[in-house]
Amino acid sequence: xxxISYILKTLIFGGEVSLAVCDTTALVREAxxxxxxxxxxxAALGRTMSATxxxxxxxxxxxxxxxxxxxxxGAGGKICxxxxGAxxxxxxxxxxxxxxxxxxxxxxxxxxFVGRCGxxxxxxxxxxxxxxxxxxxxxxxxxxEDISAYFLTSEQRPTAVALGVKIAPDGDCIAAGGVFLQPLxxxxxxxxxxxxEAIAGFSRIxxxxxxxGAERIVASFSPETDAERREIFFRCHCSRERISSVIxxxxxxxxxxxxxxxxxISVYCHYCNTTYDFTGEEVAAIFxxxxxxxx
Ligand SMILES: [Zn+2]
Numbered sequence: 001x002x003x004i005s006y007i008l009k010t011l012i013f014g015g016e017v018s019l020a021v022c023d024t025t026a027l028v029r030e031a032x033x034x035x036x037x038x039x040x041x042x043a044a045l046g047r048t049m050s051a052t053x054x055x056x057x058x059x060x061x062x063x064x065x066x067x068x069x070x071x072x073x074g075a076g077g078k079i080c081x082x083x084x085g086a087x088x089x090x091x092x093x094x095x096x097x098x099x100x101x102x103x104x105x106x107x108x109x110x111x112x113f114v115g116r117c118g119x120x121x122x123x124x125x126x127x128x129x130x131x132x133x134x135x136x137x138x139x140x141x142x143x144x145e146d147i148s149a150y151f152l153t154s155e156q157r158p159t160a161v162a163l164g165v166k167i168a169p170d171g172d173c174i175a176a177g178g179v180f181l182q183p184l185x186x187x188x189x190x191x192x193x194x195x196x197e198a199i200a201g202f203s204r205i206x207x208x209x210x211x212x213g214a215e216r217i218v219a220s221f222s223p224e225t226d227a228e229r230r231e232i233f234f235r236c237h238c239s240r241e242r243i244s245s246v247i248x249x250x251x252x253x254x255x256x257x258x259x260x261x262x263x264x265i266s267v268y269c270h271y272c273n274t275t276y277d278f279t280g281e282e283v284a285a286i287f288x289x290x291x292x293x294x295x
Contacts, residue, residue: 007057007087008218010227011184016191019221020057020180021214022232024050027089028165028173030234034273035092038099039167043108044070045079045093046165047143050178052081052089053232055122059085066124072115072141075100079114082271088235090271108167114141120150144178157182158192160199164206175210179217236272243267243276244286252287259283 007022028046031037037045052068059066067082077094093113100109118138125131134154139145144163151159165176179202181195198221202208208217218227247255247265258265265278278286 005053005232006214006229007053007232008214008227008229009057010218010222010225012181012221012225013191013194016184016187017195018180018182018184019218019227020054020178020182021217022050022053022177023209023214024053024176024178024232025173025209027053027232027234028176031091032171032173034234035096037093037096037171039171040100040108040110040113041076041093041096041098042167042171042173043165044076044110044113044143045081045091045096046173046176047110047163047178048079048081049089049091050163050165050176051143051147051161052083052091053087054178054180055124056083056085056087056089057230059124060126062086064124064126066122069121069123070114070118070138070141070143070146071121072118072138074111074113074115074141076113076115080270087230087232089232090234090236092270092273108165110143111141114138114143114146116141120146122150122154151182157185158195160195162199162202162205164202164204164209166206166210175206177205177209177214179205236269236274238269238272238274238276240276243278247278247283248286255283255287 003026005024005027007020009020012019027049031045032042048070055066062085065084070079076098079093081091083089100112103109119135121135123131123133136150136153139149144161148159148161151157160181163178166174168174181199183192183195259280265283267276
């Protein structure tokens with residue numbers, strides 16, 4: 001098992017299909033640690049994070065960013081994941097504590113957690129004017145089929161997706177990852193059919209990540225290939241400095257009102273489950289610092 005999450009990308013089937021395999025075990029472990037996720041919440045958020053890492057791997061540069069919101073009618077509420085071209089990801093599930101009984105086949109009931117009715121929305125910002133917004137209807141709430149439907153309806157790119165997260169009885173992540181097969185524009189019908197056929201062999205992708213590792217999965221398609229390898233990290237953009245500037249933007253009057261009513265200003269970051277508390281003195285310092293800059 002890898003201590004760092006990563007994605008491998010290469011071309012297969014005579015260069016007609018892009019293959020990506022990611023091992024996101026470490027990423028999901030970090031999400032569990034930060035958010036105290038139930039096993040099914042870890043599976044739902046983990047699968048969404050693997051899919052987001054794949055989407056981020058197509059961004060044109062490190063400054064470009066995107067977010068994926070899965071808004072279904074399931075017990076777990078919304079799932080939100082954001083990331084950038086540097087493959088720094090952050091994310092949360094609205095109700096991380098919700099547990100559900102396993103499905104009849106023994107798998108975690110991600111579809112029940114997410115819900116089968118609702119939408120999957122991707123907002124992509126390439127730093128060039130208006131961000132791209134794509135939305136598709138959920139298919140099963142199991143994430144892989146939902147992402148596949150998103151690619152087809154919003155980006156007109158048929159993409160075969162397998163996602164999995166394996167959770168130990170103690171709630172930790174044993175293995176997590178995904179396989180993505182995306183025919184390039186102009187790919188033959190035969191290549192598209194082969195991609196769809198190949199993905200059917202990945203119904204237990206997390207076990208394959210655990211037993212074989214991402215490299216051997218790539219090699220099973222193309223032993224010769226020299227896949228591009230990029231690391232993936234759980235990293236939030238929030239910091240005390242950033243929150244200070246948010247407080248500064250409230251204006252001195254409003255900030256002082258909150259201090260008077262609540263004794264402090266608390267700002268919560270959903271993405272990494274961190275609360276930033278500012279005392280009256282600290283808030284006063286923000287505005288005196290601001291004054292100095294203006295002077
Ligand atoms: Zn944060």
